[in-house]
Amino acid sequence: MQTPNILIVEDEVVTRTTLKSLFEAEGYNVFEAENGDQMHDFFENNTINLVIMDINLPGKNGLILAREVRDRKNVGLIFLTGRDNDVDRILGLEIGADDYLTKPFNPRELTIRARNLLARTTNSAEDDDLPSRVSFNGWTLDGDSRSLISPNGKEFRLPRSEFRALHLFLNNPGKILTREQLIMEMTGRELRPNDRTVDVTIRRIRKHFESDPGDQELIVTIHGEGYRFCGSVDN
Numbered sequence: 001m002q003t004p005n006i007l008i009v010e011d012e013v014v015t016r017t018t019l020k021s022l023f024e025a026e027g028y029n030v031f032e033a034e035n036g037d038q039m040h041d042f043f044e045n046n047t048i049n050l051v052i053m054d055i056n057l058p059g060k061n062g063l064i065l066a067r068e069v070r071d072r073k074n075v076g077l078i079f080l081t082g083r084d085n086d087v088d089r090i091l092g093l094e095i096g097a098d099d100y101l102t103k104p105f106n107p108r109e110l111t112i113r114a115r116n117l118l119a120r121t122t123n124s125a126e127d128d129d130l131p132s133r134v135s136f137n138g139w140t141l142d143g144d145s146r147s148l149i150s151p152n153g154k155e156f157r158l159p160r161s162e163f164r165a166l167h168l169f170l171n172n173p174g175k176i177l178t179r180e181q182l183i184m185e186m187t188g189r190e191l192r193p194n195d196r197t198v199d200v201t202i203r204r205i206r207k208h209f210e211s212d213p214g215d216q217e218l219i220v221t222i223h224g225e226g227y228r229f230c231g232s233v234d235n
Contacts, residue, residue, distance in 0.1 A: 004118050005029045005046055009039050009053040009065070010080075015103070019052060019080075022107050023114070036060040036068075050076040050118055052110075055092070063095060070096035070159040076117040080105060093200040096159030098187050116188030120160065134170050135234040137218060139209075141166055148208055156208045161186040161201050169219065169229035178226040202227055 006023050010016040011034045020030045031046065033039040035058050042048060051069055055062035062079060069077050079092045079100045092100050099113050132143040138151030146163050148156045158166070168177060168185045179198045183191045186201060202219060209218055218231040 003027065003029050004049040005031065006050045006052065006114070007031045007033060007039065007042055007048045009033045009051060009057065011035065011054065011057055022111065026111055036065045039065060048075055050078070050114060052078045052080050052114070055079060055081040063091060066092065066095045066097055076120065076160070078114065078117065080110070090196065090200055093197055094204060096161065098161055113189055120188050136170060137231040141170060150211055154211060162205050165201050166205055170233055173229050173231065173233050176222050176225050176228045
C-alpha cells in the first residue's frame with residue numbers, strides 16, 4: 001500500500017511545524033498549507049488522504065473549507081483547534097468532519113485517531129456485503145458516488161461518516177446498533193464520554209429523509225441501547 005498523504009491546514013507556524021514533524025516521524029508524507037487557497041493547490045496536484053485543519057484560518061475559515069473537503073470521496077478530515085465549545089464541535093461534525101480535537105492536544109492520541117481514520121479512507125472499497133447500489137423505501141444509496149438519492153431523484157452527497165453509518169444500517173436491517181458499533185464503523189475509534197458524534201450524524205441522515213414528506217421514520221432511537229433501521233431493503 002502507498003504511504004498516505006496528510007495535509008496540515010494551519011496558519012500558526014509553530015503548530016504546523018510540530019504536526020509535520022509528528023506525522024513524518026510516523027512515516028507519512030506530509031504537506032503544509034496556511035489557508036484555503038494553498039489547500040486547494042495541494043488537492044489539484046496531489047492525492048490527499050487526510051486533512052488536519054484548524055478552524056481559525058485567514059480568508060475562508062475551517063468550517064467553510066470543510067464543506068469543500070467533504071465533497072472529495074476518500075479524504076478524512078480532523079479538526080484540530082483551540083475553539084473548545086460544544087457549538088463549534090457540533091457544527092464541525094454537522095458539516096461532516098470525521099473527528100475533532102482541541103489544543104493543546106496529546107500527540108499520541110492524535111496519531112492514533114489519524115491512523116484509524118486513514119485505515120478507513122485508504123481502504124475505500126467498502127468491502128461489506130452490500131452491492132454498490134442499494135434501494136430501500138424508494139431511496140437509493142450509491143456507493144460509487146457516495147450519495148443518497150431520494151424517491152424524486154434528488155441527490156445528497158454524503159460525508160464518509162454518514163455514508164458508513166447508513167451503510168451499516170442497511171447491512172443490518174431491523175437490528176439495534178449501539179453507539180459503540182456506529183462510532184467504530186464511522187471513524188475507527190472507540191466511543192468517548194459525552195461523545196455526540198453518532199447522534200449528530202444520525203440527525204444529519206434523518207434530515208435527508210425529511211426531504212420526502214411522505215416518508216416514515218426510517219431510523220428510530222432505542223433509548224438506552226442505540227438506533228435501529230426500520231425500513232425495507234430491496235433484494
